[in-house]
Every structure is written in structure tokens, then in C-alpha cells.
Amino acid sequence: xxxxxxxxxxxxxxxxxxxxxxxxxxxxxxxxxxxxxxxxxxxxxxxxxxxxxxxxxxxxxxxxxxxxxxxxxxxxxxxxxxxxxxxxxxxxxxxxxxxxxxxxxxxxxxxxxxxxxxxxxxxxxxxxxxxxxxxxxxxxxxxxxxxxxxxxxxxxxxxxxxxxxxxxxxxxxxxxxxxxxxxxxxxxxxxxxxxxxxxxxxxxxxxxxxxxxxxxxxxxxxxxxxxxxxxxxxxxxxxxxxxxxxxxxxxxxxxxxxxxxxxxxxxxxxxxxxxxxxxxxxxxxxxxxxxxxxxxxxxxxxx
Amino acid sequence: xxxxxxxxxxxxxxxxxxxxxxxxxxxxxxxxxxxxxxxxxxxxxxxxxxxxxxxxxxxxxxxxxxxxxxxxxxxxxxxxxxxxxxxxxxxxxxxxxxxxxxxxxxxxxxxxxxxxxxxxxxxxxxxxxxxxxxxxxxxxxxxxxxxxxxxxxxxxxxxxxxxxxxxxxxxxxxxxxxxxxxxxxxxxxxxxxxxxxxxxxxxxxxxxxxxxxxxxxxxxxxxxxxxxxxxxxxxxxxxxxxxxxxxxxxxxxxxxxxxxxxxxxxxxxxxxxxxxxxxxxxxxxxxxxxxxxxxxxxxxxxxxxxxxxxxxxxxxxxxxxxxxxxxxxxxxxxxxxxxxxxxxxxxxxxxxxxxxxxxxxxxxxxxx
Numbered sequence: 001x002x003x004x005x006x007x008x009x010x011x012x013x014x015x016x017x018x019x020x021x022x023x024x025x026x027x028x029x030x031x032x033x034x035x036x037x038x039x040x041x042x043x044x045x046x047x048x049x050x051x052x053x054x055x056x057x058x059x060x061x062x063x064x065x066x067x068x069x070x071x072x073x074x075x076x077x078x079x080x081x082x083x084x085x086x087x088x089x090x091x092x093x094x095x096x097x098x099x100x101x102x103x104x105x106x107x108x109x110x111x112x113x114x115x116x117x118x119x120x121x122x123x124x125x126x127x128x129x130x131x132x133x134x135x136x137x138x139x140x141x142x143x144x145x146x147x148x149x150x151x152x153x154x155x156x157x158x159x160x161x162x163x164x165x166x167x168x169x170x171x172x173x174x175x176x177x178x179x180x181x182x183x184x185x186x187x188x189x190x191x192x193x194x195x196x197x198x199x200x201x202x203x204x205x206x207x208x209x210x211x212x213x214x215x216x217x218x219x220x221x222x223x224x225x226x227x228x229x230x231x232x233x234x235x236x237x238x239x240x241x242x243x244x245x246x247x248x249x250x251x252x253x254x255x256x257x258x259x260x261x262x263x264x265x266x267x268x269x270x271x272x273x274x275x276x277x278x279x280x281x282x283x284x285x286x287x288x289x290x291x292x293x294x295x296x297x298x299x300x301x302x303x
Numbered sequence: 304x305x306x307x308x309x310x311x312x313x314x315x316x317x318x319x320x321x322x323x324x325x326x327x328x329x330x331x332x333x334x335x336x337x338x339x340x341x342x343x344x345x346x347x348x349x350x351x352x353x354x355x356x357x358x359x360x361x362x363x364x365x366x367x368x369x370x371x372x373x374x375x376x377x378x379x380x381x382x383x384x385x386x387x388x389x390x391x392x393x394x395x396x397x398x399x400x401x402x403x404x405x406x407x408x409x410x411x412x413x414x415x416x417x418x419x420x421x422x423x424x425x426x427x428x429x430x431x432x433x434x435x436x437x438x439x440x441x442x443x444x445x446x447x448x449x450x451x452x453x454x455x456x457x458x459x460x461x462x463x464x465x466x467x468x469x470x471x472x473x474x475x476x477x478x479x480x481x482x483x484x485x486x487x488x489x490x491x492x493x494x495x496x497x498x499x500x501x502x503x504x505x506x507x508x509x510x511x512x513x514x515x516x517x518x519x520x521x522x523x524x525x526x527x528x529x530x531x532x533x534x535x536x537x538x539x540x541x542x543x544x545x546x547x548x549x550x551x552x553x554x555x556x557x558x559x560x561x562x563x564x565x566x567x568x569x570x571x572x573x574x575x576x577x578x579x580x581x582x583x584x585x586x587x588x589x590x591x592x593x594x595x596x597x598x599x600x601x602x603x604x605x606x607x608x609x610x611x612x613x614x615x616x617x618x619x620x621x622x623x624x625x626x627x628x629x630x631x632x633x634x635x636x637x638x639x640x641x642x643x644x645x646x647x648x649x650x651x652x653x654x655x656x657x658x659x660x661x662x663x664x665x666x667x668x669x670x671x
Contacts (some may be wrong), residue, residue: 028359055324057357061332084336084612111335113366263373 004047012039019061021052025172025220026161027112028056029104033064033096035078041097044196045175045209048217060107064096082107097197098207101177108159109259115170116162116264116271119257122155122169122224123147125300129169129224131160131279132232133257136204139234142182143292145210149190150293154216155224164264164271167278168223173216175209183208189289228299229254229281232292241285242295250281307615309333309343310577313534316346327357329614336612337530340367341414371414378405381420381471386503388435395505397423397497399476399515403506404535410542411535419463423476425494432475433461440467453644479561480518489560509543509550510557517570518563524631526607526624530577533608537574541581551586558590568593569604577608603627 003011003022014020015038019030030052031042052058060082067077067090077090080103087106091099109117120133121144130152134140141157148154155171162169178186178195183206186193198208229250245253251272255261261268282299286292308330312319319330334343344364347353353361378401389396398406401417424432441464443451454462459478465471479490493515497505507515513536520532544550558567568590574580606623609615632644 026358057324057327057331057359059359059362061328082335083332084610111363111366113369114362263369265373265376 008043011043023050027059030058041197048214095199118160120160122160124153124224128227173220180205240291245281247276333610337610341371411538419472517566521566524628
């Protein structure tokens with residue numbers, strides 16, 4: 001059963017009670033919270049995701065609750081806890097939806113070392129995967145949002161997960177995290193975009209979450225082969241430049257953006273070697289979003 | 304007193320064969336809270352094929368074992384670096400805790416997840432060691448003057464030194480344990496009696512390794528890795544006692560000499576209760592006097608040792624941990640300084656506001 005079939009009140013009740021269990025790609029996640037706004041945002045963002053049965057063993061168990069202490073009177077905050085750990089300082093309570101996303105990223109980055117995790121967006125056309133490794137600020141999320149709203153399948157906007165054995169790319173189809181100007185850019189360019197959890201004044205400025213397309217969520221369990229590795233960089237006013245990248249250079253870029261590459265040692269290196277061998281690697285310099293989308297569509301059409 | 308599922312399964316992994324998914328879920332939560340997912344994974348593998356575990360448990364334990372392997376690799380590499388760095392130092396460097404277990408190839412190192420390289424050097428060599436580490440890229444990181452003074456005055460180690468590029472942490476100890484009362488000179492013999500691994504590094508001899516681990520566990524106020532440390536002690540004792548028939552006698556004698564009979568009693572008492580450690584009755588009898596506070600301390604320590612997760616606690620868990628925290632500081636510093644220190648910590652905790660770090664840089668986890 002999908003979350004959308006239940007309704008927002010049910011979602012809030014589940015968060016308050018035994019927990020809201022969601023299937024996110026390979027992971028099972030249970031969230032608890034008495035913060036009503038989180039229920040509404042999660043219902044809006046995760047509507048298409050499958051619900052867990054009551055008795056499933058969860059990979060991650062997370063809790064977002066109002067912080068105690070005297071500050072709650074004039075400055076209410078939320079805390080994030082998972083399995084007895086509180087990795088973050090509390091954040092203002094109106095940032096609870098992005099806080100949930102950051103917290104979940106932390107859970108995955110800290111605990112999912114049965115696979116290689118790259119700080120990269122992962123998309124696909126059918127089973128042909130596209131990996132966009134880039135540090136924060138390179139325009140990766142904006143590009144990802146634009147591509148998934150133009151027919152690409154969303155696997156993940158921040159954490160590309162590669163199976164070390166098969167080299168396959170696995171998806172989570174979680175919301176895309178948009179920052180500052182890109183929220184309005186996406187909202188204007190794609191009227192069908194569904195945004196929620198918009199919060200001002202976070203550590204990353206204004207943030208908003210884009211609901212993943214329903215088809216991407218339904219296909220979240222289908223892995224993709226890495227067909228293309230593209231290093232994107234937004235540079236205002238620049239014409240689009242799309243150029244091939246040698247596999248060794250691509251490997252270095254991937255390794256620099258990999259979150260647990262060093263943890264895997266030799267296996268991680270071999271996994272990346274295979275990836276850049278099998279994929280076509282490019283760099284992309286862009287400022288015009290439509291032009292960038294066209295570039296990727298041409299890439300997909302060329303095979 | 305609540306008993307944790309994790310403890311039961313670490314003692315007897317076959318119990319998990321009959322688990323329903325609810326029990327599996329609780330087990331996983333507790334294992335993560337106790338930083339013991341790797342140890343749990345190794346115990347479970349003794350009785351079942353990983354394919355038979357629920358996928359979340361299989362992934363979590365495999366993931367923890369991958370990290371444990373990475374830590375073993377990193378530790379070995381850092382020891383190469385330290386060996387070069389101190390190649391002309393006359394004194395040996397003693398490797399403590401997890402670092403020592405890895406270097407000595409002990410079973411306690413298997414599946415163990417730890418963050419620091421712990422080394423013990425004679426106080427006379429402290430300044431040299433600190434200077435060389437700093438010259439080689441280690442530094443104290445973001446620590447204020449108060450914390451640095453606190454470390455130097457009231458603990459037995461320097462503030463953790465972090466490597467600028469590799470991020471590895473080195474804890475430099477200059478005493479076995481810091482206490483209010485002057486430690487018996489006999490403890491210096493731990494250094495002299497340490498067993499050389501090579502011309503540079505040594506580890507404490509078996510009896511001292513157990514006493515050191517016990518002294519630390521029961522003098523430390525945090526207890527957040529208490530269960531893991533107790534499990535290590537149990538593993539060490541089992542292996543040492545099997546190798547050496549005279550181990551128990553030596554342990555008792557050494558504990559008296561070092562004035563560490565009380566932590567030893569706690570370690571054996573809780574090790575036997577939680578993990579069915581086989582302690583000869585004669586040993587318990589010899590330590591009988593140390594159990595005089597057990598009516599009070601046993602429930603407290605039990606609560607401290609349980610995984611720090613709601614499913615393993617009760618109403619008295621929070622006060623018990625608070626008491627243990629204050630007790631640990633009391634063992635270390637006079638009451639006046641203690642009061643001032645705790646007030647300062649309480650005020651500062653509230654004043655520190657933070658920002659979430661990027662997903663690429665997991666922040667230092669704190670207890671919630």
C-alpha cells in the first residue's frame with residue numbers, strides 16, 4: 001500500500017504512534033515525530049512510496065521531536081535521533097522537513113557501507129544510468145530537478161549508491177533538495193513541480209523539497225547500469241560546453257566525491273575502475289537549463 | 304532492571320534463530336546504539352548464514368564489519384607512520400585499547416569499531432611526542448583553552464590530536480589512570496612489564512591489559528561504549544585464561560598491587576552476569592570485600608552498561624547515568640573543581656548552537 005492511499009491525518013497519527021514505515025529503494029525506514037508539520041510534508045513528498053508492514057525490520061529508525069529546555073518558549077527547535085545517537089545540534093522547528101532529509105542522509109552515509117556511496121545525483125533512462133558527481137554548489141540539484149521533470153528517472157539527488165559486486169546503480173527516489181534561487185527557477189520553469197517543506201534561514205539558505213515523480217518511485221527497485229558519468233558545473237553566462245573526459249580523470253573525480261571510497265579500500269577502487277571503463281564520461285559547463293536538458297536528451301537518444 | 308536483547312544474543316547467538324521481526328528490529332537498534340553491530344554480526348555468523356538474516360540486519364552488520372576492517376587497515380598504516388616518527392626515541396611506545404588489540408592480533412579486535420589510536424608514553428617523553436606529532440601534521444583542532452587545561456590537569460591524556468589530512472585521531476596517554484589520590488608507584492610497572500611487539504611498540508602484558516581496560520571502563524563517566532568494552536574484557540579474559548593456567552592468580556595479585564581490585568571485581572561481576580564469563584569461585588571469593596557496595600553499585604552500573612537506547616532502559620536509567628557521570632569526575636578531581644567544571648559544561652552545552660554538516664562529512668555523533 002502507498003502512503004497516498006492513507007491520507008495526511010493517518011500519516012501524522014502514524015508518526016505520533018508506532019511510527020511511519022516507508023520503503024525507500026533498498027532501505028526500510030521508520031520515522032516517529034509529534035511534530036504535525038512533518039506529517040503533512042512527508043505525506044506530500046512521499047505519497048507514492050510504499051508503506052511497510054507493521055512487522056518489518058527497519059534499516060533506519062529515526063525520531064524528530066521538539067527540543068526540551070527553556071529555549072522552546074521563544075525559539076522552538078527540533079532534535080533528530082537515530083538508534084540512540086543525536087548527530088546534529090537541534091534546528092528550528094520549521095526546518096523539520098529538510099532536517100528529516102539531512103538526518104536520513106546521515107543514516108545512509110554512516111551505516112550503508114555494504115555499497116559504494118558517491119556524493120552525486122543519479123538518474124536513468126530505462127536501465128541506462130547517469131551519474132552526476134559534484135561538490136555542493138555546482139548546480140547538481142537544480143539540474144537533477146530539471147531533468148527528472150523532463151522525463152528522466154530519479155534515483156537519487158545526493159547519494160548515488162553503487163553495488164560493489166554487480167556495479168549496478170540503486171535508487172531511493174527521495175525528494176530533490178533545492179536551494180535558494182533554484183526553488184523559484186524550477187517552480188517557474190516547471191509548473192507541475194510539487195514543492196514542500198520550504199524553509200528559510202537554514203545553514204544552506206532557503207531550501208525546498210521537490211516531490212519525486214511517481215514513475216521514479218514505482219521503479220525505485222529497478223537498478224540501472226552506469227552508462228554515463230557527467231561532471232556538471234554551473235557558470236553564469238557561459239555557453240553550454242560538453243566535452244569528453246578521460247576515464248582516469250573521471251575516476252579521480254568520482255573518488256573525490258565518494259563518501260565511503262576509502263572505507264572500501266581496494267574494492268572501492270576496482271568498482272570505480274569498472275564504472276569508468278563501462279561508462280562514457282564527460283564534463284558539462286552550463287548556464288542555460290533548457291540547453292543542458294537538451295544536451296542530456298541528445299546523449300540519451302544517441303544511445 | 305531491564306535486560307537488553309543485544310546482551311542475550313551476544314551471550315548466546317542461537318537465541319536469534321527463533322526471533323520474530325520485532326525482536327530483530329530491537330536487536331539492530333540496540334547494536335547500533337552500543338556501537339556493536341560488527342561484534343553482533345560476527346556472533347550471528349557463528350550460528351546462521353547471513354542470507355538467513357533479515358536484510359536490514361545483514362546489511363547493518365556487514366557494513367559495520369567493513370568499517371572494522373577499514374579501521375584495522377588504517378591503524379596498521381598509522382603505526383607505520385608513528386614508527387618512523389619516533390624511530391630514535393629511547394622509550395618504547397605502548398599501544399592501548401583497540402590499537403593494542405589490533406597490533407597484537409587479539410580476537411577482541413575483530414569487528415571492533417573505534418576511532419582513536421591510543422598510545423601511552425612515559426611522562427618524561429610527553430613533550431617530545433607532542434612536538435613531533437604536531438610537526439607531522441597532527442593538531443588539537445577546535446578546542447578552547449579551558450578544555451585544553453582540563454585535559455592536561457585532570458585527565459591522564461592530552462586532548463585528542465587530529466591529523467590535518469588523514470583525519471586520524473591520536474590520544475596520547477601519560478598515565479594509566481588519573482585519580483585524585485596519588486596512584487601507587489607500582490602502576491609504573493605496567494610500562495616496564497609491557498610486552499614488546501617490535502623494537503618500537505609494545506602492548507601491556509595480559510593481566511595488565513585486562514586491568515587497564517577494567518579501570519578505564521569503570522572510571523569513565525560516559526559509559527556510551529561500556530557494553531562494548533565489557534565484551535572486550537570478557538573476550539580478553541577468555542583467551543588469556545585458556546592460554547595460561549596461571550592467569551587468574553596473576554590477575555588477582557596484580558590487581559592488589561595496582562590497587563585496581565574494585566574495577567576488576569566490577570568487570571568480573573558484570574562479565575559473568577551479562578556474558579556468562581566463567582570466573583573461578585576462588586577468584587570471586589578473593590575479591591569478596593570489593594562487592595560490599597554491590598547492592599547499590601550493581602543496579603547503577605547495569606544501567607550504565609546497557610545499550611543507550613530507549614528499548615534497553617527504564618525510569619532509573621537517566622538518573623543512574625547522571626550519577627555515574629558525576630562519580631567519574633569525582634574520582635578524578637576535588638569536589639570544588641568538580642562543581643565548577645560541571646556548571647561550566649552545563650552552561651556551555653546550552654550556548655553552543657550548531658549547523659548540520661554536509662552529507663559528505665558526517666559530524667561527530669553525540670549522544671541523544
